[in-house]
Amino acid sequence: MGFSALKSEVKHGPKRSLTVAWGLDPGVLLACRQALDEGFLHEVIVTGPSEEIEAMASGASLSLEGFVLADAETPEAGSALAVSLIRQGKSDLLMKGNVSTSTILRAVLHKEHGIRSQALLSHIAVVELGNGRLVLLTDAAMNVKPDLTQKSQILDNAIQFAWSIGISMPKAAVLASVETVNPQMQDTLDAACLTVMGQRGQFSKPALVDGPLAFDNAYSKEAALHKGIKSEVAGEADIFMVQELTAGNLLYKSLSYVGGLSIAGIIYGASCPIVLTSRADSPESKLNAIVLACKGLSQGRE
Ligand code: COD
Numbered sequence: 001m002g003f004s005a006l007k008s009e010v011k012h013g014p015k016r017s018l019t020v021a022w023g024l025d026p027g028v029l030l031a032c033r034q035a036l037d038e039g040f041l042h043e044v045i046v047t048g049p050s051e052e053i054e055a056m057a058s059g060a061s062l063s064l065e066g067f068v069l070a071d072a073e074t075p076e077a078g079s080a081l082a083v084s085l086i087r088q089g090k091s092d093l094l095m096k097g098n099v100s101t102s103t104i105l106r107a108v109l110h111k112e113h114g115i116r117s118q119a120l121l122s123h124i125a126v127v128e129l130g131n132g133r134l135v136l137l138t139d140a141a142m143n144v145k146p147d148l149t150q151k152s153q154i155l156d157n158a159i160q161f162a163w164s165i166g167i168s169m170p171k172a173a174v175l176a177s178v179e180t181v182n183p184q185m186q187d188t189l190d191a192a193c194l195t196v197m198g199q200r201g202q203f204s205k206p207a208l209v210d211g212p213l214a215f216d217n218a219y220s221k222e223a224a225l226h227k228g229i230k231s232e233v234a235g236e237a238d239i240f241m242v243q244e245l246t247a248g249n250l251l252y253k254s255l256s257y258v259g260g261l262s263i264a265g266i267i268y269g270a271s272c273p274i275v276l277t278s279r280a281d282s283p284e285s286k287l288n289a290i291v292l293a294c295k296g297l298s299q300g301r302e
Helices: 003-011 026-037 050-059 075-087 101-109 148-164 186-199 215-219 221-226 245-258 283-301
Strands: 016-021 041-048 067-071 093-096 122-128 134-138 171-175 208-213 239-241 262-268
Touching: 003 283, 016 026, 016 075, 016 283, 026 041, 026 050, 026 093, 026 283, 041 050, 041 075, 050 067, 067 075, 075 093, 075 101, 093 101, 093 283, 122 148, 122 245, 134 148, 134 245, 148 171, 148 186, 148 239, 148 262, 148 283, 171 186, 171 215, 186 208, 208 215, 215 221, 215 239, 245 262, 262 283
Parallel strands: 016 041, 016 093, 041 067, 134 239, 171 208, 171 239
Antiparallel strands: 122 134, 122 262
């Protein structure tokens, strides 16, 4: 299944309300416009300086029909207001506007006013491969240097999300720079632990976990066979889990810029999925991320 099949599924589900935190970004507003027009959303609330947002929309010939503007003076205040609307149940989904990732995440994580749940929050990118298959990459944008406990939660989030978008019994590759356990390389030890946790059924949903695998043998069956690796995950991974943010971010951007693949990202584990796009993402990628969040929400609630 690719993004277009996912879109058709979501179109048949309930229409959602989405709130953009600090919506001073024509690309984000355009993606929201498309999501309204295509019937994924029924309302878009935009926090930020209303007059500037109206002027920006008019300059881009973008109709704000279906939008509700909620005044806020700073990106921090806009993020806090957006999070509070979700917290009060006035909107279903949150989206990052023209704020830094850490600003919106701090509002989300706020001890008293945030929307975190019991779970660790993590970033999940969904990538459409050249053959039209959707695979997950995690964590490319939130947890900087997770320890083993956090890695197990990041993997658990990805396994849950894979099931929620229709990938049953996901195969998860825990990536390292080599495919053998090297006691001097902590990532390979952690990958081996996560593999055993998978074998013992320690994740909240079933999955086939294998690691350490280097990216080449996780991605390509031929590469794995060439190295004599016997693995049910090698060459068939649905989830590519990196072990720190920099590796994830480099992989994300390489797949997008060098590989030209469609990628959409969300934060998973809060009281609702959070759409996280960067300014450089294409309009299509931003719309895909909204669709993903709608799908994640449906699975969580129904
Ligand atoms: N899930 C749940 N709770 C969390 C998480 C998480 N992933 N991270 C932190 N918390 C909780 C902590 O337990 C603590 O109670 C509180 O939040 C504050 O924790 P700190 O002190 O670690 O938080 P901050 O505010 O210093 O940093 C949290 C960020 C998410 C902002 C930080 O980790 C960050 O900047 N991440 C990278 C974001 C980024 O720049 N991405 C861009 C790459 S594209």
